[in-house]
Amino acid sequence: MSTVIIGHTDNAGEVLGVHGGSGVMYWTRVATGSHLHGDWDGVEWVAFDPGGRAGLHTHSHTEEIWYFLRGTGVIELDGVRHDVSPGSIVLTPLHSRHAAWNTGPERLEYVVIEVFPPDITKALPPRKPTDEHEDKVAI
Template sequence: MEPARKIKNMSTVITGHTDNAGAVLGVHGGDGVMLWARLATGAHLYSDWDGVEWVALEPGGRAGLHTHSHTEEIWFFLKGSGYMELNGTRHDVSPGTLVLTPLHSQHAAWNTGNEQLEYIVIEVFPPEISSKIPPRRPTEEDDSATGASKN
């Protein structure tokens, strides 16, 4: 058994904000405008995760059918109503719904309501991917790609 390793905690707090969201048209071949903000990246923790994203899909909008070859996703719905298609099966979503999209699964999201469909997506690396990437070393630097900053 290996001895426990000491992990130095970062001395700063990394924050991201939805004010840094950009407008994306037709994401993954979908329809309508989606506001998207990457709130944090995997560079902020030691864990095997890739990022935390905030999304707001306009009424009638759709994030097109797509797959991920390197990450699994955890979707948590905050506002609005719609549905996700996951491997050909429709799942209704509303505030409080959590959907897991495993590695290589096909998925898409539709906003069928009259207000924005807002959700958080957490992307994580499964073991077959995380075993091939170097160990994480959190950074305390500002992250201009996400708009995250140190405080």
């Protein structure tokens, strides 16, 4: 069985001062782990206008993969700063301390893929994205 999920970024939520940062973070979750068989927590789209930032924070239950689509920025990962631009990929391991901010003149946009590490996966029930039968069609 296959499933197609079509997400849109034009109805993103606005989060103010995320993790003690500044400005507005535009955020939308395109897919959750319940849409996939694997040990994924979710797929998200994130954006910051010029000068916006997410403050330093740590994840205790997921690791993240960030893929940059637009703009320029800086990522701080465990005390080291890295410049990012379209095509950059950042991996934030479990318990890493990280922050992101837009240093450029245009919106910084990226996709975040959150995955569970093995210890969390072991505690989860088996994944099954849907109970729909193949002959049902959603309209």
